[in-house]
Amino acid sequence: MTxxxxxxxxxxxxxxxxxxxxxVEYIREHLRLTGTHVGCDTSQCxxxxxxVNGQAMKSCTMLAAAAExxxxxxxxxxxxxxxxxxxMQVAFKENHGLQCGFCTPGMIMTATDMVKRYxxxxxxxxxxxxxxELEGNICRCTGYHNIVKSIQDGASKMTAA
Amino acid sequence: MTEGxxxxxxxxxxxxxxxxxxxxTDDIIEPNQAYAAFVRSPHAHANVKGIDASAALAxxxxxxxxxxxxxxxxxxxxxxxxxxxxxxxxxxxNMGAWSALATEKVRYVGDAVAVVIADSAEIAKLAAxxxxxxxxxxxxxxxxxxxxxDGAPQIHENAPGNLIFDWEIGNKEPTDAALASAxxxxxMDIVNNRLAPNPMEPRSAIATFNESEDHYTLYTTSQNPHxxxxxxxxxxxxxxxxxxxxxxxxxxxxxxxxxxxxxxEITCLWASMKTNRSVKWTSDRTEAFLTDAHGRDHxxxxxxxxxxxxxxxGLRVNTKANLGAYMSLFSSATPTxxxxxxxxxxxxxxxxxxxxxxxxxxxxxxDAYRGAGRPEASFVMERMMETAARQLGVDxxxxxxxxxxxxxxxxxxxxxxxxxxxxxxxxxxxxxAADYKGFxxxxxxxxxRGKLRGIGFSNYIEACGIAPSAAVGSxxxxxxxxxxxxxxxxxxxxxxxxxxxxxxxxxxxxxxxxIVAERFGLPTENVAIVHGDxxxxxxxxxxxxxxxxxxxMSAIVKAMDKxxxxxxxxxxxxLEASEDDIIIEDGAVKVxxxxxxxxxxxxxxxxxxxxxxxxxxxPGLKESAFYDPSNFTFPAGCYICExxxxxxxxxxxxxxFTASDDFGTIINPMIVEGQVxxxxxQGIGQAMFEGVVYDPDGQQLSASYMDYCMPRADDVPxxxxxxxxxxxxxxxxxxxGCGEAGAIGSPPAVINAITDxxxxxxxxxPATPSAVWAALQEASKQAAE
Numbered sequence: 008m009t010x011x012x013x014x015x016x017x018x019x020x021x022x023x024x025x026x027x028x029x030x031v032e033y034i035r036e037h038l039r040l041t042g043t044h045v046g047c048d049t050s051q052c053x054x055x056x057x058x059v060n061g062q063a064m065k066s067c068t069m070l071a072a073a074a075e076x077x078x079x080x081x082x083x084x085x086x087x088x089x090x091x092x093x094x095m096q097v098a099f100k101e102n103h104g105l106q107c108g109f110c111t112p113g114m115i116m117t118a119t120d121m122v123k124r125y126x127x128x129x130x131x132x133x134x135x136x137x138x139x140e141l142e143g144n145i146c147r148c149t150g151y152h153n154i155v156k157s158i159q160d161g162a163s164k165m166t167a168a
Numbered sequence: 169m170t171e172g173x174x175x176x177x178x179x180x181x182x183x184x185x186x187x188x189x190x191x192x193t194d195d196i197i198e199p200n201q202a203y204a205a206f207v208r209s210p211h212a213h214a215n216v217k218g219i220d221a222s223a224a225l226a227x228x229x230x231x232x233x234x235x236x237x238x239x240x241x242x243x244x245x246x247x248x249x250x251x252x253x254x255x256x257x258x259x260x261x262n263m264g265a266w267s268a269l270a271t272e273k274v275r276y277v278g279d280a281v282a283v284v285i286a287d288s289a290e291i292a293k294l295a296a297x298x299x300x301x302x303x304x305x306x307x308x309x310x311x312x313x314x315x316x317x318d319g320a321p322q323i324h325e326n327a328p329g330n331l332i333f334d335w336e337i338g339n340k341e342p343t344d345a346a347l348a349s350a351x352x353x354x355x356m357d358i359v360n361n362r363l364a365p366n367p368m369e370p371r372s373a374i375a376t377f378n379e380s381e382d383h384y385t386l387y388t389t390s391q392n393p394h395x396x397x398x399x400x401x402x403x404x405x406x407x408x409x410x411x412x413x414x415x416x417x418x419x420x421x422x423x424x425x426x427x428x429x430x431x432x433e434i435t436c437l438w439a440s441m442k443t444n445r446s447v448k449w450t451s452d453r454t455e456a457f458l459t460d461a462h463g464r465d466h467x468x469x470x471x472x473x474x475x476x477x478x479x480x481x482g483l484r485v486n487t488k489a490n491l492g493a494y495m496s497l498f499s500s501a502t503p504t505x506x507x508x509x510x511x512x513x514x515x516x517x518x519x520x521x522x523x524x525x526x527x528x529x530x531x532x533x534x535d536a537y538r539g540a541g542r543p544e545a546s547f548v549m550e551r552m553m554e555t556a557a558r559q560l561g562v563d564x565x566x567x568x569x570x571x572x573x574x575x576x577x578x579x580x581x582x583x584x585x586x587x588x589x590x591x592x593x594x595x596x597x598x599x600x601a602a603d604y605k606g607f608x609x610x611x612x613x614x615x616x617r618g619k620l621r622g623i624g625f626s627n628y629i630e631a632c633g634i635a636p637s638a639a640v641g642s643x644x645x646x647x648x649x650x651x652x653x654x655x656x657x658x659x660x661x662x663x664x665x666x667x668x669x670x671x672x673x674x675x676x677x678x679x680x681x682x683i684v685a686e687r688f689g690l691p692t693e694n695v696a697i698v699h700g701d702x703x704x705x706x707x708x709x710x711x712x713x714x715x716x717x718x719x720x721m722s723a724i725v726k727a728m729d730k731x732x733x734x735x736x737x738x739x740x741x742x743l744e745a746s747e748d749d750i751i752i753e754d755g756a757v758k759v760x761x762x763x764x765x766x767x768x769x770x771x772x773x774x775x776x777x778x779x780x781x782x783x784x785x786x787p788g789l790k791e792s793a794f795y796d797p798s799n800f801t802f803p804a805g806c807y808i809c810e811x812x813x814x815x816x817x818x819x820x821x822x823x824x825f826t827a828s829d830d831f832g833t834i835i836n837p838m839i840v841e842g843q844v845x846x847x848x849x850q851g852i853g854q855a856m857f858e859g860v861v862y863d864p865d866g867q868q869l870s871a872s873y874m875d876y877c878m879p880r881a882d883d884v885p886x887x888x889x890x891x892x893x894x895x896x897x898x899x900x901x902x903x904x905g906c907g908e909a910g911a912i913g914s915p916p917a918v919i920n921a922i923t924d925x926x927x928x929x930x931x932x933x934p935a936t937p938s939a940v941w942a943a944l945q946e947a948s949k950q951a952a953e
Contacts, residue, residue: 035195040188041188041192041194042187042188042189042190043188044192044420045194046369046370047452047453047872047873048452048453048454049453049872049873049874051872051874054368082186082187086187096187099186100178100183100186101178103838103841105185106673106674107367107368107369107418107420107421107672108181108182108184108673109192109367109368109369109420109421110368111185111186112185115186134886135882138880138882141880141881141882142882145368145873145878145880146368147366147367147368147421147846147850147878148421148842149846150846150847150849150850150884150887150910151845151879151884152842152884152886152887155881
């Protein structure tokens with residue numbers, strides 16, 4: 008057992024966990040933040056995407072110990088208050104970008120990271136670019152149509168914000 | 169009314185999902201919870217000679233290791249198929265025994281032989297690996313054709329030759345006679361590839377036995393919690409129904425695979441009683457590939473005859489359906505009554521005959537997966553029609569148009585009575601939107617870029633809203649297929665709808681609220697939908713087969729009828745008017761032609777205070793209903809796919825996919841379009857990417873997302889989705905159902921388009937780049953000869 012300390016959604020977290028604990032297990036089982044999901048065993052599906060030090064990361068590919076001292080944001084930490092959702096969350100709702108909701112947290116965390124990276128690099132986030140960037144996120148419900156539209160809309164909302 | 173029928177109301181359920189507050193089964197932790205890990209067979213076929221669990225039992229944190237002999241010894245019943253199919257010769261189907269934990273023999277890789285219960289999931293998994301099982305391996309067979317061959321390994325003692333049933337439908341002699349005298353014959357071998365359903369949320373269960381009350385609670389990833397309770401109680405003897413509560417909370421997709429009651433739920437319930445702990449099991453993804461019921465896997469030979477005017481005179485189909493190692497809950501119905509009954513397609517065909525052999529193999533059990541039988545039927549029909557058009561040298565749209573059913577009701581030779589539709593209207597809408605007329609110009613332009621452009625049609629019809637209980641009962645169903653609902657108007661006028669339907673992505677919390685809003689003129693925010701808990705909802709048959717609209721919502725309408733009748737009586741009494749003059753609109757009960765009215769909440773209050781209601785009337789305002797449909801419903805449509813193939817690599821790109829559907833009445837177009845998008849992606853997945861692959865030893869080579877190709881965002885296009893509807897006469901809202909159409913209609917459109925592009929009709933699904941490239945080489949070789 009090792010004490011692992013990090014900042015999650017703006018709050019200090021510290022838990023004694025076994026050395027082989029994955030970051031996703033730390034988040035789900037130890038911090039009980041269950042918005043981050045596990046949909047595969049091989050880091051393909053992206054349901055577990057969180058932000059670690061500002062970068063999108065599949066939390067199933069990373070040991071909790073490797074996030075020692077890191078700043079982590081999960082989907083629960085994206086909105087500033089219960090009535091003030093992140094523009095990307097609003098975009099997913101307004102464009103029907105989710106159905107069963109299981110892949111959604113990972114999609115939203117990937118999407119916000121994607122928009123931020125393109126905006127910082129001054130690159131245009133085209134439909135093709137969005138589809139390419141979603142290579143690591145699988146959705147079985149939406150056929151991606153409305154997810155792509157949500158991210159396009161979320162990107163303009165984030166620019167406006 | 170901005171929130172009523174036809175309005176694009178944003179989903180009420182979204183907020184919890186986009187903020188990470190959804191509550192799925194694996195998110196729940198019970199006090200004193202233990203974890204289950206299953207010991208699974210690594211062999212596809214073997215005798216179990218012994219199980220040594222001593223090393224596992226010695227591990228710290230292991231609570232117990234339980235096996236199949238203990239399970240059957242405690243009277244837990246075998247898993248059954250709930251639909252009896254009768255063979256041609258009048259004999260019942262040959263169903264082999266399926267114990268939740270195998271005792272003497274394992275029959276597929278993944279078959280569970282024991283379960284470890286431990287203090288953590290990690291310990292349980294480690295301990296499961298240390299359980300030593302002595303297997304005596306047996307010969308293996310994985311394909312249905314091979315399993316029916318002489319000398320094939322025998323999988324179940326009571327199914328000689330691995331034949332479960334040999335079933336038939338239609339008119340055999342007239343069909344053969346019509347084919348014998350036909351002017352043109354089209355004949356094809358058609359394979360429908362085996363798929364893994366892959367809802368993104370893996371299956372999960374938490375069972376809690378309460379010793380002091382002799383009561384069980386099961387949280388589970390189910391599309392139909394009441395059916396689960398019924399089966400667990402009546403057939404598996406886990407507990408009587410009043411001692412078993414089943415809750416299906418947020419469920420992350422189902423697509424059919426969460427209809428069934430699997431060995432894991434049964435074992436968790438039983439293990440909870442044995443260990444007096446809550447027992448949780450959550451599948452990992454490979455375990456899902458190894459244990460979730462697969463879909464499709466048909467091998468078909470079909471023969472269609474045309475007269476000199478290109479009218480279809482007859483169709484004869486033989487299908488071998490691979491049902492895997494055991495018969496899953498509805499496995500027998502899927503390749504029979506849900507498949508061959510649609511083999512008349514959208515066409516007026518006097519003579520149709522089909523026979524289907526259901527076959528045991530050493531593979532994962534096969535059952536209904538999005539579309540369930542109808543995708544297989546539409547693939548046969550629409551590949552045949554496109555092929556016929558090519559062979560006859562006529563336009564594929566023209567050939568279909570010539571053969572469409574044009575008058576309704578229409579009785580087909582294979583049971584179904586189509587009630588409504590306008591197939592030509594859907595075809596025209598799709599052709600206009602896809603600019604079919606301009607296709608040849610686009611083909612020429614693509615050729616200049618070195619690309620092969622192709623176009624393909626699919627005019628599908630399917631059957632939903634399954635179905636009149638007496639009818640399905642006469643066909644072998646073990647359950648009735650009605651739905652139930654309860655409408656509770658509270659004293660303050662807000663409404664709770666308790667429904668037996670279950671939402672696992674379909675947006676019922678929104679759509680169901682819309683029909684209440686429409687009926688009583690209330691905002692949807694005043695309406696709550698309650699589902700998924702056997703302690704709250706009176707009963708329900710659940711959600712599958714696109715039945716939540718046509719059947720589930722019809723039950724709500726029926727209950728609302730009763731509420732309205734009582735409200736009118738109260739209104740007439742309080743407002744001192746005739747009941748005939750009472751109308752309900754804009755959230756008020758009014759006397760026609762006057763300004764006298766009661767607001768909706770005043771009616772609620774009147775009903776519950778009961779100070780001033782008609783003499784003899786019961787207080788309260790709550791009504792329930794059971795709705796049994798009068799017929800299947802028949803969604804239909806026309807899909808057109810346009811592709812470009814790179815001849816150098818065989819890579820296919822879908823340039824445009826156009827879908828015109830007839831779903832009858834549409835409550836929320838936004839949600840309906842979303843259902844079509846998802847169905848299209850699954851159908852395109854089947855056509856181009858997905859396929860479960862077994863090696864000859866019965867090992868699944870495609871049991872992870874590294875090996876099984878799920879469609880990604882850059883594999884699919886933006887879809888053109890539109891509607892051209894005729895009202896369904898069979899239910900009060902005129903609804904047909906939209907949940908599966910996309911997956912049913914799209915695979916033949918894709919394959920028809922690719923084969924058109926490459927000039928070789930010999931192409932199986934999935935049409936991967938290597939398959940397309942090989943077909944191109946074959947075509948150029950043939951051209952050279």
